[in-house]
Amino acid sequence: MTEQQKDTEQLILNAARKVFIEKGLDGARMQEIADEAGINKSLLHYYFRGKEKLFEMIFQEEIGKFFPQMVTLMASPEVSFEDKIRTFVGNYISVFIKNPFLAPFILKEIHRNPENIRQYFIRAGINVEHVKFGIGMLGQQLNMSFEEARHFIINMISLCIFPFAGRPLIEKLLFQEDKAIYEQFLEERKKMVAEFIINALKNRNI
Amino acid sequence: MTEQQKDTEQLILNAARKVFIEKGLDGARMQEIADEAGINKSLLHYYFRGKEKLFEMIFQEEIGKFFPQMVTLMASPEVSFEDKIRTFVGNYISVFIKNPFLAPFILKEIHRNPENIRQYFIRAGINVEHVKFGIGMLGQQLNMSFEEARHFIINMISLCIFPFAGRPLIEKLLFQEDKAIYEQFLEERKKMVAEFIINALKNRNI
DNA sequence: ACATGGTTTAACCATATGGTTAATTAAATA
DNA sequence: TATTTAATTAACCATATGGTTAAACCATGT
Structure with missing residues (x-):
């Protein structure tokens, strides 16, 4: 070539x-x-x-960006759960700040032809069993069942992604369409969200 | 007619x-x-x-369904913040269970022509000042600044919506495409998410 | 200079699509 | 019943769109 x-x-x-x-x-x-x-x-x-x-x-390119490399992190027993959360949330939000249309694009397109998605997983090097293993390991560290850990992971991802997926709506409704303030808000969330999650975990079962 | x-x-x-x-x-x-x-x-x-x-x-119809009537609830000083959260989360997730394509549809379409959104707000009876008032009142009850309360509200909404917005992806990756189990999972989240948020709040500033 | 290979373009094609029009049918009204 | 009005349809139309083709272009080797 x-x-x-x-x-x-x-x-x-x-x-x-x-x-x-x-x-x-x-x-x-x-x-x-x-x-x-x-x-x-x-x-x-x-x-x-x-x-x-x-x-x-x-789409293949973008779905690669969309999936965070989290298994290794989540499965590392030597990293405290607090640091896992801080690292994951910080990195993931950074990805979306750098790629503002990544989340809306992926969330839009997965609803057309949901059947084909598996192929994209494979080609992006995403192994379903591997991901489940990572979730299981995190759950172990947090004294959670697999099912609870699954809720937890989805909570974490939800908190990272939604402000990007719903940006036009949120920006208009709660930020007077001020792009700069919204960007500051997104930056804040790296710490905000991590602390929110850590607090939620600390207080469990009391 | x-x-x-x-x-x-x-x-x-x-x-x-x-x-x-x-x-x-x-x-x-x-x-x-x-x-x-x-x-x-x-x-x-x-x-x-x-x-x-x-x-x-x-679109007008659907955006009406999409916006939760939360201001009255959030601004009621006689309701405990725990109950506010349980009610909001339970009701909002129920809306999306009843209307499975509501969230993906809205999140998709707001990215085309974000400018027009304001008109839809008005016609749906959504008052920006009123919403901000509700957030402020909740913040007061939780000893939060307006900015913190805004983060908090967005957290709550994120946790409700994302499992519907990203459903095809999540279902394939973490639920073996089992629709029934996913529906059970969504049902569980009404309580799960509420407790998650309540725990996050209880443990603040310690 | 000329042939050869890949690269790029202008012109074209078939079809899909949103929209229009004029005619037909059904309903209401006098 | 006769006449007007509303509802519905079949047949068209103009345009946009993804895709094709054949010719032109250009670099490289001989």
Whole structure:
């Protein structure tokens, strides 16, 4: 593959990423992607075989970003649960701050064709058994059943993701559409959310 | 307006609701809505003026369901904060159990044209100042600043909504695609989430 | 200079889609 | 019953859209 080819491929992927993430598969137009990349529409078909294929490429990339590498962390017995939570929450929120449209994009697109999702897991190197193992290990450290640990993990993820998934609504309703203040709020949440969760755990079963 | 008119109108709205909620504005087809309603495509234009108008009607309905009536509850000083949380969480999760596609639909569509959202607020009877007042009152009861209370409210909402917004992903990854078990899990969360939040609050500042 | 290979484009095509129109049927009213 | 009005449909229309094709372009090797 020549340099030129690589460049053009990247050009297309960058343009496609931008358009698809913003508008989704249904809302995106091949012409718009071509324009964004500054190339002809036919080139999209030359490099990728069509809209679906191009989209799959982007979706695969993004779902890779979306899944936090948390198993190793959660399964490490030498790390205190407080530090696990702080690290996880801090890192995960950072990912969404850096990729503001990642969460809405993924949450939107998983509802179209939920059947295919498994394939994306595999190609992104996500092993279902491995994830369950990580949850089990965390549960052990916290004296929880697997089921309780599963609730807990989902709580943690919920608290990280929702402010990004519901951003337009929240920003308008509670932040007077002030983007800067909302960004500060998101930054605060790295600590806020971690402490919230740690407090919730400390007080259990009393 | 005759009975027939009402019937047809409802027929169309029901069909439109189903198709729009499942596929979104971009993914929905007028023909599909007409087929779903068992009528001719032209009737859609006869009753509503076009796709956008029909969609707005549905979106307005759904955003009404989406916003919990929480201000009165949160602002009531005679209700203990524990009961406020239990009531809010229980009711809100129930709404999403009854309307499984409500959360994904709203979260999807607010990212197209975020500017128009304010109008929908107003027409749904949501008063920004009123909401802020409710948050302030809750904050007072919990010895929180407005900013802290805002974090807290968003935490509560996050924990309720995310399992519905991310359902296809979570169900596949952590529930072996078992719908029944997932539904049981969602039911459990009414109590689980409330206790999680109450614990988080009780243990603050220690 | 010329041939060869991959790369890029303009022009085109088939189809889908939202929307319109004019005619038909059903209902209400005089 | 005759006439007007509303509801419904079939047939069209203009355009947008994903995709194709054949020609032009350009770098590289001979």
